[in-house]
Amino acid sequence: MTFLARNSETWRSSSPSMCAWKSGPFRAALRAIGKWAFMPCVPGLKRRAFETERGAKAPLFHGCGKIVFALYTFSILLAMSFAQVTSDRLVNSAKEPQNWMTYSGDYSGKRFSGLDQISVINAHAMVAKWVYQVGATGKLETTPLVVDGIMYATAQDDRAFALDARSGRPIWMYQRQLPGDIRPCCGRVNRGLAILGDKVFMGTLDAHVIALDSKTGNVVWDVTAADYRTGHSFTVAPLAVKNLIVIGISGGEYGVRGFIDAYDADTGARKWRFYTVPAPGEPGHDSWSGDSWKVGGAPAWNTGTYDPATNQIFWPTGNPSPSNRGDARAGDNLYSNSLLALDADSGKLNWYFQFTKHDEHDWDATQVPVIIDTKDKKLIAQADRNGFFYVIDRTTGKLISAAPYGKQTWSDSKDADGRPVANQNASPTLKGHTVCPGALGTTNFMPPTYDPQTELFYVTARDQCDIFSKAPQPYEPGHAFYGSAYFPSEEAEPYLGFLKAIDPATGEIKQKFQHTSPTWSGVLSTAGGLVFSGDAEGNFIAFDAKTLKPLWHFQMGGAVYAGPMAFAVDGKEYVAIAAGSSVYAFGLP
Amino acid sequence: MKMRRWIVAGVFLADFVALGAGQEHNPLSGDPKAAKAGEYEFRINCALCHGLGAKGGGRGPDLTRAVKKRTRNDAEMFQVISNGIPGTAMPANGTNGQGVGMTDREIWQIVTYIRSQEVKAAAKPAGDSAHGKELFYGDANCAMCHMVDGKGGRLGPDLSGVGGSRTRAAIIDSVRNPSNRLAWGLTEVTKEFPQEYETVTVVTEDGKQIKGVTLNEDSFSVQIMDMGEHIHLLEKDKLKSFQKTRESAMPKYDTDVLSDKDLADVVTYLTSVGAK
Numbered sequence: 001m002t003f004l005a006r007n008s009e010t011w012r013s014s015s016p017s018m019c020a021w022k023s024g025p026f027r028a029a030l031r032a033i034g035k036w037a038f039m040p041c042v043p044g045l046k047r048r049a050f051e052t053e054r055g056a057k058a059p060l061f062h063g064c065g066k067i068v069f070a071l072y073t074f075s076i077l078l079a080m081s082f083a084q085v086t087s088d089r090l091v092n093s094a095k096e097p098q099n100w101m102t103y104s105g106d107y108s109g110k111r112f113s114g115l116d117q118i119s120v121i122n123a124h125a126m127v128a129k130w131v132y133q134v135g136a137t138g139k140l141e142t143t144p145l146v147v148d149g150i151m152y153a154t155a156q157d158d159r160a161f162a163l164d165a166r167s168g169r170p171i172w173m174y175q176r177q178l179p180g181d182i183r184p185c186c187g188r189v190n191r192g193l194a195i196l197g198d199k200v201f202m203g204t205l206d207a208h209v210i211a212l213d214s215k216t217g218n219v220v221w222d223v224t225a226a227d228y229r230t231g232h233s234f235t236v237a238p239l240a241v242k243n244l245i246v247i248g249i250s251g252g253e254y255g256v257r258g259f260i261d262a263y264d265a266d267t268g269a270r271k272w273r274f275y276t277v278p279a280p281g282e283p284g285h286d287s288w289s290g291d292s293w294k295v296g297g298a299p300a301w302n303t304g305t306y307d308p309a310t311n312q313i314f315w316p317t318g319n320p321s322p323s324n325r326g327d328a329r330a331g332d333n334l335y336s337n338s339l340l341a342l343d344a345d346s347g348k349l350n351w352y353f354q355f356t357k358h359d360e361h362d363w364d365a366t367q368v369p370v371i372i373d374t375k376d377k378k379l380i381a382q383a384d385r386n387g388f389f390y391v392i393d394r395t396t397g398k399l400i401s402a403a404p405y406g407k408q409t410w411s412d413s414k415d416a417d418g419r420p421v422a423n424q425n426a427s428p429t430l431k432g433h434t435v436c437p438g439a440l441g442t443t444n445f446m447p448p449t450y451d452p453q454t455e456l457f458y459v460t461a462r463d464q465c466d467i468f469s470k471a472p473q474p475y476e477p478g479h480a481f482y483g484s485a486y487f488p489s490e491e492a493e494p495y496l497g498f499l500k501a502i503d504p505a506t507g508e509i510k511q512k513f514q515h516t517s518p519t520w521s522g523v524l525s526t527a528g529g530l531v532f533s534g535d536a537e538g539n540f541i542a543f544d545a546k547t548l549k550p551l552w553h554f555q556m557g558g559a560v561y562a563g564p565m566a567f568a569v570d571g572k573e574y575v576a577i578a579a580g581s582s583v584y585a586f587g588l589p
Numbered sequence: 590m591k592m593r594r595w596i597v598a599g600v601f602l603a604d605f606v607a608l609g610a611g612q613e614h615n616p617l618s619g620d621p622k623a624a625k626a627g628e629y630e631f632r633i634n635c636a637l638c639h640g641l642g643a644k645g646g647g648r649g650p651d652l653t654r655a656v657k658k659r660t661r662n663d664a665e666m667f668q669v670i671s672n673g674i675p676g677t678a679m680p681a682n683g684t685n686g687q688g689v690g691m692t693d694r695e696i697w698q699i700v701t702y703i704r705s706q707e708v709k710a711a712a713k714p715a716g717d718s719a720h721g722k723e724l725f726y727g728d729a730n731c732a733m734c735h736m737v738d739g740k741g742g743r744l745g746p747d748l749s750g751v752g753g754s755r756t757r758a759a760i761i762d763s764v765r766n767p768s769n770r771l772a773w774g775l776t777e778v779t780k781e782f783p784q785e786y787e788t789v790t791v792v793t794e795d796g797k798q799i800k801g802v803t804l805n806e807d808s809f810s811v812q813i814m815d816m817g818e819h820i821h822l823l824e825k826d827k828l829k830s831f832q833k834t835r836e837s838a839m840p841k842y843d844t845d846v847l848s849d850k851d852l853a854d855v856v857t858y859l860t861s862v863g864a865k
Contacts, residue, residue, distance in 0.1 A: 181692070187683065432641070469641065473629050479695070485632040487641075494785075494835070516807050537807035553809055 084197045085147055087242050091308045097527075098568035100146045102303075103192050103237035104447055105524075105565060108371035109305035111449040112525045113566035117573035118588060119528030123542040123551045125589055129574060130168030132583040134159075139561040140578040141189045143237065143447070143522070145200070146567035151576070152214065153583060154190040154237075158204045160212055166569045168585060172217035182206050183478055184233040185253040189561075191303070191445070192237030194245055196265045201245045203234025209247055209263055221268035225249065225261055230477045232256050237303045239313070241344050244271055246313060248300020252364065255295030255321040255481040260304075260313075260340070262347055272347030276300060276317045276335045284334035292329035295475045297321030298336035302366035302445050305380075307394065312350060313342045314371070314380055314394065318364030324428050324439075325360065325470040325483025332357040337365040339382060341397060351397030355384045360428050361410070361468060362439040362486070368447045370457065372504060381504050383448055383459040385441030386410070388420050389502050403507025405500055406442035407463040410435055428484065432469030438495075439466050439486040444520065447563040451525035454545050456501040456510055458531050462518040464495035499523065499533050501548060511548040522563025524575070532575055534560030540577055540584065556584055615663035617694075617701045627702025630695045638678065643706045649679070650754035655707045658753035658863070666700045667693075715757065716850070721858025724851055731855065734839065737862055743818050744802060745839060746786065752856075752863020760856050764847065767837035788838045789813055791821075792829040799823075802838055 085101060093099065093106045097114030104111045118126065134140060136155040144153035151165040158176035163169060184205045194201040199211045199220055206228040211220040225247070226232035231254020238247040244262040252258070258276035263269065277296035278284040288296055297320045304315030320329060320336035335349075337356040342349055355365045363386040371394065372379045380394040387408030391400045399418050411420035426435055440462060448459035471484040497518030501511040521534035530551070531543040536559045542552040558580015566575045576585045617623035631643065638649030645651030650658070659674060660666040670691075673681035683690025691699070725731045732741035735748045751760060762769060771785040789811065790800045801815035811831070813821045816838075825831055842852070 183690070187690075469632075471629070471632065478692075480630070480633050480691075482629075482633050484629075485636050487637055535808060539807055539809065541808070550808070555807075 085195045085240075087196070087240070090196070090240060097566075098146075099148065100144070100565045100567050101195055102145070102239060103143050103194070104303065104305065104368055104370075104563075107241075107306040107308065109303075109368045109447075109450075110370055110372075110452070110525075111368075111447055111523065111563065111565070112451055112527075114527050115566050115568055115573045116527035116529075117568070118526065118530065118542075118566075118575065120530060120544050120551065122588060123528070123530055126542065126552050126554070126575075126586050127589050128554060129166075129585045129587045131585075132161075132163055132168040132170070134161075134578075134581050134583065136581055138581075139187065139189050139520075140581055140583075141191045141235075141445070141561045142578050142583075143192045143563040143565055144576055144578070144583060145193055145195050146565070146569075146576075147195055147214075149569045150214075151567075151583075152193050152195060152200050153578070154192055154202060155581075156187075156189045158188075158190055158202070160193060160200065160202050160217065162214070162217065163583075165567060165574070165585070166572075168583070172215075174212050174217040174219070176204050176206075176210075178204070178206055179228065182228050182233065183231045183251075183254060184235065185231060185251050185299070185480075189235045190237075191235060191562075194238040194240040196240035196243070196245070199265065201238045201240065201247075201265070203236055203238055203247050205233045205235070207232040207234060207249070209234065209238070209245065209261070209268065211245075211265070211268060223263065223268040223270070225270075226256070226259075230254065230256065231479075231481075234301075236301045239303050239306065240265065241306050241313060244344065246304070246315070246344075248302075248304070248315060248317075250299050250301040252297040252299040252301075252318040252321055253323060253480055253482055254478065255297060255475050256299060257294060257296055258298035258300055258317060258336075260300045260315050260342065260347070262344075274340070274342055274347045274349065276338075276340070278334065287331040287334040289328070289330035292333075295321055295481065296329065296333060296336065297323070298333070298338075299364070300366070301364070302368060305369055305371050306344065307371055307378075310395070311344045312394070313340075313344050314369045315340050315342060316365045316367060316369055316382065318366045319359050319362050322473060322475075322481045322483030323359070323362040324468060324486060325473065326358050326427070327470075327472075329358075333359070337363060337386075339365065339369050339380070339392065339397075341394070353390075353392055353397050353399065355382070355388070355390060356386045357422070359386075360426075360470070361386075361435060361437075361466075363437075363441055364444075366445055367443060370448065370450045372450055372457075374505075379504070381450070381457055383443050383457065383461075383502065385437070385444060386420070387437045387442040389457070389459075389504075389507055391504050391507075401507050403502075405459070405502055405507075405509060406461045406498075407436045407465070408442065409465070428468035428470040428486075430470060432467040432487070434465050434489040435468050436465035437462065438464040438489070439468070440464060440518075446520050446561075447522035449523040449525040449531065450504075451531065451545050453527065453529065454501070454525075455503070455505075456545070457504050458499060458501050458523045458525060458533075458545075460519055460521055460523060460533065461498045461500045461512075462495060463498070464518065465489040497536070499531070499543070499548060501531075501545075511546075513543060513548040513550070519560060521560035521577075524564040524566060526566055526575075528573075532564045532566075532577070534562075534564070534577055534579055536560070538579060540564070540579065540586070542575075554584075554586065556580060556582070558582065613664065615667070615697050615700050615704075617697045618663065618704070620701060621705070623698045623701040624705040625702075626695075627698035627700070627705075630691060630699050631702050634682075634691060635699065643703055645754075645756045645759060651756045652703050653706045653708050655709055658750070663697075663700050663704070666703065667696055670696050670699060716853035716855075716857030718854070718858045718861045720851075721854035721856065724847075724855050725858055729842075729847055729851070729855060737859070744814060744816065748859055748863075750863050752860035754863065757856050757860065760859060761852060764842045764852060764855070767839035767841060768835060771835060771837060785835075786837065787833050788836055789831070789833045791823060791831050793823070794827055794829060796829070800838075803833070 138156040151163040161173040162171040207226040210222045231251040248260045276298035299318040320333040338354040389405045410426040466486040497515035499513040519535045524532040556579040562578035564577040643652040734742040734745035801813045804812040
């Protein structure tokens with residue numbers, strides 16, 4: 001495996017091997033060619049030969065003519081097995097379940113792993129394989145990526161790092177030098193990276209988009225998307241689509257005007273921007289009274305999904321600003337709290353669906369929209385923060401069904417399209433009154449999973465109500481812009497936390513597991529018949545996907561705010577999750 | 590008399606040092622506009638625990654009291670808001686997950702707002718502290734389960750600081766209706782809200798019944814203190830039964846058990862201790 005170490009200048013640890021290479025036909029082919037080519041050559045030539053392959057000048061072919069052919073064949077096989085992360089690989093990610101190449105594991109947002117080595121049969125025997133202590137304080141919300149044996153992840157202080165995915169040993173670390181006066185809405189967090197070619201991409205808390213060399217962590221390009229001093233920031237894991245890096249802004253509590261951007265992966269040049277709040281003259285602008293659109297919010301801080309067949313990006317948006325007072329922004333406030341279908345090449349809006357019109361409860365619709373295909377329907381499903389589970393026809397944007405999946409008091413009727421409509425008592429008052437769900441929502445950013453085997457949608461849910469109050473608040477650039485606040489309602493205690501399995505066909509809750517308290521953990525499903533999630537008490541839990549019965553748990557010593565993922569190296573399956581201030585990887589003994 | 594002068598001089602010196610050490614004076618002191626701006630910031634960042642109007646919200650102290658336990662001046666208040674109070678639920682600026690980090694100016698605005706909300710302390714105490722102490726350790730039986738300054742029981746929350754962090758009304762309500770609002774117990778930084786003093790009854794594998802309060806709990810294990818202050822560490826799947834209620838283990842003290850006057854004395858005692 002020396003050639004691997006030679007091939008990459010940054011692998012300081014010994015020969016991290018590649019799953020694609022180690023198993024399957026590649027391995028056999030490479031071995032056979034290697035044996036044939038090197039047998040007559042002197043010992044030690046092997047290493048030098050590969051230097052040649054890298055382009056070293058020393059002639060090394062004396063007497064070993066067939067090495068030339070061998071090298072040629074090698075290079076082709078190598079190109080196939082260790083190719084950069086091409087757009088095709090991302091589209092066909094199901095073919096390489098050992099890798100986890102996007103925030104949700106694939107473009108559909110299912111957060112489903114095709115790996116089945118760890119299964120309902122043996123999950124009880126799982127053990128911790130390694131722990132990587134990030135060393136940053138706060139909430140670790142990252143979902144790591146794994147490509148060809150290397151894990152890439154981020155931390156809340158805008159660091160990015162690469163680890164040997166078998167051992168957790170670090171390969172490189174990038175630490176952003178953030179200005180002291182950044183204004184990250186809602187805390188310093190980062191949910192992860194996108195990978196494409198030989199680069200990984202990160203949005204930063206000072207509202208830059210950066211590309212890092214995936215082998216060194218060196219900055220390849222760094223572009224400013226917006227002014228951080230006015231409350232713009234990035235916390236979202238970008239999505240690589242074709243040659244574009246798609247990313248949405250945060251800052252809904254600072255009165256930003258939300259947008260979704262796409263950058264050229266090679267150069268960082270901005271290819272398009274879609275403002276989530278329409279300007280005068282644009283469709284939807286009349287859903288804002290006066291000048292309220294200028295500070296209308298509608299950020300886009302969770303990673304969307306992509307349908308290669310129609311070349312559409314589905315990206316959800318957040319609350320209008322100010323979040324708890326709608327008086328000064330009369331109207332539906334498009335495209336806040338909506339699911340947007342954008343043309344990937346142009347950023348043009350194909351359709352939108354607004355979950356909560358004229359929101360006054362901070363119910364960002366920034367949940368991962370999950371692409372689901374049935375026999376005859378192309379669907380997209382979203383468990384929304386407002387307490388309803390929506391199934392939408394993703395070709396037209398038409399609502400198919402909306403069913404509550406948690407405690408809610410804001411809606412007791414539906415409009416002609418079947419969309420839940422707010423009742424008279426939903427709006428916050430000056431004194432404050434109780435509405436369910438609370439501002440944290442029935443769910444929040446924690447990514448859900450759809451398991452194609454059980455055909456169920458698993459989501460972390462919370463039953464909590466809040467007292468919503470409002471007060472006039474002037475907009476001041478760079479200052480928090482809530483229009484008052486919310487408080488947990490004591491009447492509604494205790495707050496309950498669940499893992500729920502929803503049948504998208506009916507909206508029915510098929511199974512549920514009650515956590516000790518509400519959790520912020522995402523959910524993963526695997527072909528092993530398992531669902532994984534974490535809890536606020538620090539447990540990582542493997543459930544039987546059919547029954548949601550816990551089969552195994554591990555106490556990680558820190559609350560979970562991240563989504564789990566699965567990968568394989570050397571033919572061994574791992575499940576990883578961030579908790580506390582560490583990244584954990586689990587596997588079979 | 591001489592002694593007194595020394596004390597006065599000492600207090601003056603302490604004040605001087607405190608002012609010099611922190612970030613000097615509040616640049617916005619007394620500015621009504623700043624107080625108004627501070628009210629917005631307070632609602633976003635502080636009211637979750639300290640309540641609307643800073644009157645205390647069940648989790649955080651009533652900040653309308655002129656005398657505060659942790660801070661003697663604006664500079665110290667600024668420091669507490671910036672850095673939090675280690676070992677308590679008071680987080681450092683920007684880390685509570687509720688609001689967003691505040692700028693120095695916004696923190697000064699909040700300090701100004703809190704000052705504008707302060708009410709002068711009542712001219713005379715609302716009860717007899719000495720009698721309250723007698724009741725606490727005597728007839729009212731509080732000390733069976735509650736500790737003050739290291740003396741008393743362990744089953745209920747330590748009440749040494751409660752007088753400084755809860756309003757009289759909140760303490761009175763807790764005594765009259767203990768189950769109304771279970772006290773917050775363990776402050777677990779990794780959790781959004783700390784564990785509560787829930788009453789739990791379990792039956793172990795060998796048929797033994799244990800009743801007590803939860804010290805901590807997750808989906809798989811529970812740590813209980815029983816009525817005799819023994820700690821039990823139990824795995825839930827090995828229990829025959831596990832029942833938890835939000836009925837407090839504390840008996841309800843109605844006026845037959847503790848008259849309004851006596852209760853006022855107990856609260857006065859707790860307030861006198863807690864404000865130290």
